[in-house]
Amino acid sequence: MTTELQPLPEKEMLSGFRNMLRIENSRWWNMKNILTQSIIWLACVSFILAMPVVIGPMMGESEAMPIEEGVNIFTSVFSLVLAFGSVILLQGSLVGEKQSGTAAWILSNPISRISYILSKLVSNTVGIMSVGIILQGAVSYLILSYVNGAALPIASYVTAMGLLTLYTLFYISLTLMLGSVFNKRGPILGIAMMIVFQDFLGGIIDNIIKGFTSILPNRLYEAAEAVILGNPLPSIVPVATTVIFIVLFMGLAIWKFNKTEF
Amino acid sequence: MNTPENLVIETSGLTKTYKDVKALSSLNLKVPKNSIFGFLGPNGAGKTTTIKLLLGLSNPTEGEGKVFGADIKSESIAIRRRIGYLAQTPVFYDHMTSRETLRYKLGFFFSGPKDLIEERIQETLELVGLDDKADRPIEGFSGGERQRLGIALAQVTHPDLLILDEPAANLDPMGRHDVLEIMEKLREHATVFYSTHILDDVQKVSDTVAILNKGVLVAQAPIEELLQGSSSITYNVIVEGPSDEAHKLVSSQEWVTSVKAQEENGDTKLLITVADETKAKSELLRLLMSVSGVLVTEFVRNKLDLEDVFMSIVEGANDDD
Numbered sequence: 001m002t003t004e005l006q007p008l009p010e011k012e013m014l015s016g017f018r019n020m021l022r023i024e025n026s027r028w029w030n031m032k033n034i035l036t037q038s039i040i041w042l043a044c045v046s047f048i049l050a051m052p053v054v055i056g057p058m059m060g061e062s063e064a065m066p067i068e069e070g071v072n073i074f075t076s077v078f079s080l081v082l083a084f085g086s087v088i089l090l091q092g093s094l095v096g097e098k099q100s101g102t103a104a105w106i107l108s109n110p111i112s113r114i115s116y117i118l119s120k121l122v123s124n125t126v127g128i129m130s131v132g133i134i135l136q137g138a139v140s141y142l143i144l145s146y147v148n149g150a151a152l153p154i155a156s157y158v159t160a161m162g163l164l165t166l167y168t169l170f171y172i173s174l175t176l177m178l179g180s181v182f183n184k185r186g187p188i189l190g191i192a193m194m195i196v197f198q199d200f201l202g203g204i205i206d207n208i209i210k211g212f213t214s215i216l217p218n219r220l221y222e223a224a225e226a227v228i229l230g231n232p233l234p235s236i237v238p239v240a241t242t243v244i245f246i247v248l249f250m251g252l253a254i255w256k257f258n259k260t261e262f
Numbered sequence: 263m264n265t266p267e268n269l270v271i272e273t274s275g276l277t278k279t280y281k282d283v284k285a286l287s288s289l290n291l292k293v294p295k296n297s298i299f300g301f302l303g304p305n306g307a308g309k310t311t312t313i314k315l316l317l318g319l320s321n322p323t324e325g326e327g328k329v330f331g332a333d334i335k336s337e338s339i340a341i342r343r344r345i346g347y348l349a350q351t352p353v354f355y356d357h358m359t360s361r362e363t364l365r366y367k368l369g370f371f372f373s374g375p376k377d378l379i380e381e382r383i384q385e386t387l388e389l390v391g392l393d394d395k396a397d398r399p400i401e402g403f404s405g406g407e408r409q410r411l412g413i414a415l416a417q418v419t420h421p422d423l424l425i426l427d428e429p430a431a432n433l434d435p436m437g438r439h440d441v442l443e444i445m446e447k448l449r450e451h452a453t454v455f456y457s458t459h460i461l462d463d464v465q466k467v468s469d470t471v472a473i474l475n476k477g478v479l480v481a482q483a484p485i486e487e488l489l490q491g492s493s494s495i496t497y498n499v500i501v502e503g504p505s506d507e508a509h510k511l512v513s514s515q516e517w518v519t520s521v522k523a524q525e526e527n528g529d530t531k532l533l534i535t536v537a538d539e540t541k542a543k544s545e546l547l548r549l550l551m552s553v554s555g556v557l558v559t560e561f562v563r564n565k566l567d568l569e570d571v572f573m574s575i576v577e578g579a580n581d582d583d
Contacts (some may be wrong), residue, residue: 003378004378005382010343012339110371
């Protein structure tokens, strides 16, 4: 019979990851947070999408909305909400704990700094995916199928959700990276918002470097739109570049956080 | 003897510079095993900087440090497995209860069994007197309660080394007394390294002290040695009658360093500093009483306390600048 506490095995690189992830997950997975998040996301995505579909006919519009228009509204609104939502939810994740001293307290335990960053990435990605992408995706699927007059092809729809997940990961990793670099929320919000509106800036850069906008993650929601409508993926380039951006941002976040002094 | 095996903390030339400011200058610290080591110094002396370097929260600019023989730069996680730490201003997740926070802390160290973990938590909560508030969110805690929780968190893993940054700072006298008692209890199994401003507490529980001033280590010794090490011994004497003569006579002795006189309620108070304690013991009172008309109403040998030693060392170091 075991009569003593069992020390955890020594894992230098991922030391403390599981324990930190458990606490980070507990912030997401409590009834109050789940209800609040679900209502906010439903109001921001599904309600906006349902408006022209349900309210339009009530207002006496005789013509049914074409599916292309419905999918366009969905992907445009959804991607914008995912980008904003990720930035808003994660802007204080690192900075808040650095400012309050909680980060120093946690790091005085046997936890590696990689574990600290990765636990925030994993818990927030799973949280936003569940409440933001899966729940909203499912409700919106029903609305879009109603607009279409028949169920949309499920495989294409799931692929599109995968593309939007990648798009969301871009903003999650970007916000974490900015949180490791800055000690205030202002620059994080400012820079991240500038990137949300990347098409505007990208357009200017595109005049100098031809094809610049084609590598930006915003092309992913256009790709998602095409895929839902049964068209082939327009280009693999934004998928590849977004993956590269995510890896780069996470690498930078870990590198910078490793050098941070508390 | 402080052999490397007997040392829990050993630093050599440990230096920390922030931009152009040297927060810590070439620190050579030796903390013996199972000691209660008081780390003293005025505000901004570099105490917290040292603690952060030992914990790997900050990186040294120069020099090296070892805790349990492990390097503070490359083996920080292994070191932290054996340390319990209390920050100067303890910060936790305020939405959590103290029981949840202790469970979280233990989760970094142990995997179970669950009932033993809960038992350890309960025993720790009782030790610091928080068992009746164990399931309330920390956001409603007073400063003292937060400090107690901080101490509970520092020792719940039964660490080999406790690093406490101002452990009694936010506590009332009863709380301070409790903390000192806890520290005494922990000495049997652990080494306690703590920084403080409260010199009374240091004198009560510490066996070794180090004094830091402006980032420089100005003294490091067992407390007894430090208290005996001061060369000046003073006597407070109150006399009635012609004190001028007594003043002159005492001042003329070669073993007397200085005599200061001041009037006090019609009597004269003499503060006599001597260089030779043996001579003073055998001759000082006799000399004073030999002066015609002088009555000695009070004769007290001042015992130096840590505060006197601390002030003289720190002020001495400041004068040298």
